[in-house]
Amino acid sequence: MGIRGELFSLKMVCDERTYFFNVKENRLGDLFLTIVESKENELSTYERHSVVVFKENLDEFMSQLTKAAETMKTIKPAQQSKQLARRDQLHHTHAKPVSGRYADDTDGTSDHIRKPVLHIKKPRDEKPTPRKARVRTASNASQTSPSASNTPSSNVTEPEPHQK
Incomplete structure (x- = not known):
């Protein structure tokens, strides 16, 4: 057995991509x-996708791969150019923005559905939040001492009311 169980390996370089076939x-x-x-x-790093x-x-x-390859050979050049144009359009819509929220979103309308990422930085003088914050509920409210519930520095938080 070879490295990590590798018995056979082929490498094929095509333009900007390299393919490896490993048994x-x-x-x-x-x-x-x-x-x-x-x-x-x-970013000058390598993306790898494997099957x-x-x-x-x-x-x-192999049977299904051969069928797909034969279908590709029978596609007419007009169909290929339409598919290449569509691929270029898809590549453009998935490209990373270069300025603003989205590069092609100058008027604020966009077909993209992306969740914004919000990064919150705490001031350096603020103490870190404890790992397990106690939540005060009606069941354990009677168990806490009255003096502990009245202190402002208490670590107890009130639960949010449920809205219907």
Whole structure:
């Protein structure tokens, strides 16, 4: 057995992408194929995407892969150019913004649905919040001493009322 169970490996370089085809064996002796796509991103790091196909599924996988490849060969050039234009449009909509909230969102309207990220920094002189804050409920309110519930520095918080 080779490195990490690797029995066979091929490398294929295509433009900006590199593909690896590896046959491996796991600890139980099961054989599987990994197909890994690797490409460099804007941050000069590599994105890796992999597919794992076990030996018992390989025949069906190859059959479906062959059908997909044959379909790609039969697509007419006009269809290809439409699909390339659509791919470029999708790539543009998923590109990271360069300025403002969204690069193509100058008037405040956007088709993008993204959740904003809010980062809150605490002042340095503020003490960190304790890990487990006690929540005062009606059941344990009677158990606390009256003097502890009246002190402003108490760590007890009132629960929010439920709204319907």
